[in-house]
Amino acid sequence: MVPSPIDHQHWGCGTAIMADISTRQSDASLLIAWQLKGRRVLVVGGGDVASGRINHVLVAGAKVTVVSPSEGLHPLTKKHIDASDRITYYDRVFDPKDLDGVDMVLTAIDDVDISRDIAAKCRALHIPVNVADDPPCCDFYFGSQIRQGPLQILVSTNGQGPKLANIIRRKIEESIPKGAGEAIEKVGLLREKLKERAPGVGGDVSKRRMKWMIELCTAWEMDELALLNDEKMERMLVEGWDKNLVLSPEELGARSNDPA
Numbered sequence: 001m002v003p004s005p006i007d008h009q010h011w012g013c014g015t016a017i018m019a020d021i022s023t024r025q026s027d028a029s030l031l032i033a034w035q036l037k038g039r040r041v042l043v044v045g046g047g048d049v050a051s052g053r054i055n056h057v058l059v060a061g062a063k064v065t066v067v068s069p070s071e072g073l074h075p076l077t078k079k080h081i082d083a084s085d086r087i088t089y090y091d092r093v094f095d096p097k098d099l100d101g102v103d104m105v106l107t108a109i110d111d112v113d114i115s116r117d118i119a120a121k122c123r124a125l126h127i128p129v130n131v132a133d134d135p136p137c138c139d140f141y142f143g144s145q146i147r148q149g150p151l152q153i154l155v156s157t158n159g160q161g162p163k164l165a166n167i168i169r170r171k172i173e174e175s176i177p178k179g180a181g182e183a184i185e186k187v188g189l190l191r192e193k194l195k196e197r198a199p200g201v202g203g204d205v206s207k208r209r210m211k212w213m214i215e216l217c218t219a220w221e222m223d224e225l226a227l228l229n230d231e232k233m234e235r236m237l238v239e240g241w242d243k244n245l246v247l248s249p250e251e252l253g254a255r256s257n258d259p260a
């Protein structure tokens with residue numbers, strides 16, 4: 001058994017620090033992972049920037065409407081339109097009716113006045129909007145992104161230095177532990193299995209689940225977690241969870257240099 005390196009319940013510990021930061025930095029952005037699955041996103045424009053935006057919202061499961069004259073379509077935008085059944089494409093300029101029933105609007109057009117007019121209409125309708133390169137017209141900014149499986153990292157300089165966001169993102173990318181994306185996937189699966197085995201929300205069962213998961217994630221290296229498979233997870237639950245233990249990677253044959 002791995003002794004617990006964590007002797008205290010530490011969630012909530014940061015509250016005092018966070019309150020202090022929030023009073024000092026009231027112009028910071030709210031950092032959240034917005035759930036867009038099945039939501040309707042309107043992209044106005046079809047150039048290089050629009051193609052990147054389309055990619056980001058498709059990855060997040062959105063239903064996308066692209067409005068842009070075909071003569072200005074970037075090859076990557078065209079490729080997205082041809083390849084995805086979640087894109088509806090209109091070969092024309094923006095029309096205010098395009099905003100009907102939309103959950104989010106992204107504009108990436110080469111006309112500042114029209115962009116600003118679209119942003120004003122979105123605000124009147126309470127639709128969150130991003131106007132590429134026009135911070136005062138943005139309800140949210142894009143950032144420099146890393147995706148490795150379920151791992152998502154977004155570097156934002158809050159509009160101050162987008163190229164620096166790009167440079168910092170590359171440095172972070174180099175420092176991500178080997179197998180992190182896969183480790184997170186495996187931990188996600190194990191957490192699902194654990195919730196099936198010990199169901200319930202809140203109360204003692206939640207506390208016990210959380211404590212066990214924290215001990216496990218702390219005791220195992222990322223590349224060891226990445227080696228978890230169904231059989232090892234089952235043993236982890238039967239020989240570990242059921243007996244109130246966290247098995248070590250050695251006990252489960254999941255050291256980094258062990259065969260999977």
Ligand SMILES: C[C@@]1(CC(=O)O)C2=NC(=C\c3[nH]c(c(CCC(=O)O)c3CC(=O)O)Cc3[nH]c(c(CC(=O)O)c3CCC(=O)O)/C=C3\N/C(=C\2)[C@@H](CCC(=O)O)[C@]3(C)CC(=O)O)/[C@H]1CCC(=O)O
Nearest residue numbers: 132133135141142143144156157158159160161162163166
């Ligand atoms: C991160 C990234 C994500 C993405 O767009 O996907 C992104 N810009 C990227 C690159 C980039 N953008 C610009 C340069 C040229 C160098 C320079 O000017 O510094 C480069 C570098 C390059 O091209 O290499 C020009 C620029 N961008 C904005 C302005 C307007 C202004 O500052 O007033 C101007 C000046 C226009 C002008 O001078 O006329 C504004 C925004 N750009 C943002 C995001 C939002 C804030 C993000 C943040 O900083 O936290 C925000 C506020 C709104 C938004 O667009 O959402 C992406 C890197 C992705 C990656 O590769 O990793």
Ligand SMILES: NC(=O)c1ccc[n+]([C@@H]2O[C@H](COP(=O)([O-])OP(=O)(O)OC[C@H]3O[C@@H](n4cnc5c(N)ncnc54)[C@H](O)[C@@H]3O)[C@@H](O)[C@H]2O)c1
Nearest residue numbers: 045046047048049050067068072093094108109110132133
């Ligand atoms: N945030 C960033 O990283 C970043 C980087 C470069 C450029 N930009 C900005 O993003 C904007 C778009 O850049 P781009 O390189 O993709 O431009 P682009 O000129 O390649 O593309 C503009 C697109 O908008 C379409 N368009 C123009 N008017 C329209 C209208 N009324 N309705 C619908 N579609 C319309 C054009 O047909 C074209 O497809 C520019 O304002 C640029 O300054 C942002």
